[in-house]
Amino acid sequence: METLNYRNKAQQRAKGSKRQVIVGVVASGNLEVLAERVLPDTDCEVDIRTAAEGFGEVWQAVVADFVERRSPGGLKFSINDGGARPDTVALRLAQAVSAIEGERT
């Protein structure tokens, strides 16, 4: 088990007012993301617990792109990873923002 933590500056605050959402499931090749609106508006934190070790560089790149594209200011993400591939990670993170911003349910 590896734990990773990334803090990035976001361009702007995530829209909406929901306090927290969970998307995904903990399963092999999948992951669960808890998003919480608990940080200052320009901060973003991603906390990862993963079963697959040695993918730090990939995680860092995925998270950096995600923050740049989605601008999830004020959100803390906690990820329970079951060995998901980067495309799934990016998708779940995007789904989490979309859900907390209230675009979709």
Add this chain to the structure above:
Amino acid sequence: MTTWNNAQSLRDSRKRAGAPYAQGKCVARKDTTALLEAVIRPGDRVCLEGDNQKQADLLATALAAVNKDKVHDLHMVQSGVVLPEHLDLFELGIAKRLDYAYSGPQSQRIAKLLFGGKIELGAVHTYLELFARYYVDLTPQVALIAAVSADREGNLYTGPNTEDTPAIVEATAFKDGIVIAQVNEIVDKLPRVDIPGDWVDFVIESGKPFYVEPLFTRDPGAITETQILTAMLAIKGIYAPYGVQRLNHGIGFNTAAIELLLPTYGERLGLKGKIASRWALNPHPTLIPAIESGWVQQIHSFGSEVGMDDYIRARPDVFFTGPDGSLRSNRAFSQVAGLYACDMFIGSTLQIDLQGNSSTVTADRVAGFGGAPNMGSDARGRRHPSQPWLQAGKEADPDSPAALRRGRKLVVQIGETFGDKNAPLFVENLDALKLAEKLDLDLAPVMVYGDDVTHIVTEEGIANLLLCRNNDEREHAIRGVAGYTEVGRGRDKKLVQQLRERGVIRRPEDLGIDPLDADRRLLAARSIKDLVRWSGDLYAPPSKFRNW
């Protein structure tokens, strides 16, 4: 004085040697090995029928049981090395040399035997080129084939899984070889004749159906959102703009997703009747919803697919069927159809390098090719025009005069940037190269050559290699859709951005696709059970796919 009929004399003596075991042409199952020992001579070229689907399994077992003092040093020339017996032949010293095309399940063991020097490898072929060589320099002296039933004259009914049989039998029977068929049963009257009896020398009733692998069945339940995203990109970014009507699909989950998106996403885009109507394709269960929704005009198949026979029989307007109503497949003709009459091949692969070469071998597996390299290559002998072919040719070579410009087949590789166990799809060097070095092969086993590939689709977008004007652009078009793999992270961001502005790379947002729309609810069927329902209960999936 020259004699001109040595081969005929040899054939006659082989037949005489086998005759004591036969009543007419029929040989009892218990005498199969004795028959083979009588007919086959040391050093013979033998074709033991089997490919990625059907298997002459009884004859494989019988051949592996021959006395190797009598039968040895055989040169096996066959499509598939699939059954354990196919390799037992080499371990036991019955066979020595091998020319083949495909070895899915035995890919690891075949590699071991190659390393250990137990097999002298001729070459790994595509199906079509191996068939071609049956007529030039690899003509079998003995063919061991499989059919559903025979009559007492030796006429054969191959059923829906005709596959390689006609190509093998024609080469053998008309060049003085011996044809031995295993059949499930001997009957008085055949439903139809697929192989005429005077091309067949001996028939053995096996008492049970020959083995068929359900290789083309993909459970919609296992299709991921990312695969759906790649399917949306392909449909909107390639099928639609080129207007691809005639095509072949690989067996991966990405293309299964495309099949299942036609009646939903494709319909919504207004593409019904405009794309994907004519196919060289096995009867993929995942195509059932598109067929039922009226998308598909016609399908010619390499083989059948387990459980699809009743459905096919009920849809003769779509499939090729015989007077008896069942499917007539033919691998050689369908491969030719895929090579010359299709405007697109789209399939998944395991590794793609920076030139766009792709391969499904890994360092310790020699999987072989099957048919993909024929489908996935530009047919240089093609002369008939079609819209997608002309358009692709124009993109590759805009400056030549149109009347002298070759068209191009669309050869599309589709996949997620990371595969099973987080293995990257994109690599600096193919494992195939390491394997070629280890085995001292002249050629690395490349599935699709980079200069044939026109598009690469991943969740990150589409790279159109037709529009690349030099190697540097090509490399960065590939890096630009390689996601977070090392190859992808090694991109020059500015160059990739320029390629995107020119439409060489197109992101989901460039095509108006929101990755969050890639939802499993878009699939016309989300389970095998859904497929059964779509088929009106005509599709009978094999038990391993029944999870309800």
